[in-house]
Amino acid sequence: MSRRFLAALGIALTLGLAAPSQAADAPTDPQRRTSWGLYVDSREAYDMKTGPGGDAVLLVDVRDPVEIMFTGFTDVVDVNIPFMTADRSRWNDKKNVFQMQRNEDFAPAVARALAARKLGKDAAIVLMCRSGGERGAPSAKALEGQGYERVYVVVDGFEGSTVKDGERKHWRLVNGWKNAGLPWSYTLNKAKMAPQDGAPQ
16 A cells, blocks of 8 residues: 555544534424534534544533523533624514524634634534524524535534423523533633633634
């Protein structure tokens, strides 16, 4: 075998170590799909980050830091880069909550997080929101057209899906990072949290 072939094989195997052995199914809702078509559940995301090749994976929590403060955090995450943040000066009458606004620094912050870890655009980027739905795919779509090769969405998110019936209807107990028994706590890692004063990460 030629040296060129062996080198190419070695690179392919190295990159393969950071890929999950089995991937989650694509979401049925087209709005929750991405151009990469790469989806993992929380357990697969954990295995990607903590297994062989995990240093070449960037695991990003895309939730608002205030949300994280009340719902919990996993220190397995590399960095918190919110895709949307609550604007306390505006109210959403339809949902009866503060208006959410898009973080315009999201894509640049992802690029900075990769550079800080000496990772290139071929690295696996794994994006996790609360439930895998409202911010998972949209945050991935914010990275489209920028040369990234592998952007994954955690389809069940940090808190998972809601119970549909019974006493605990609407509670997030179905799946997700917390319900999979993966490590998490209410203690935040300040070094990994998004800055709150608008300063670059």
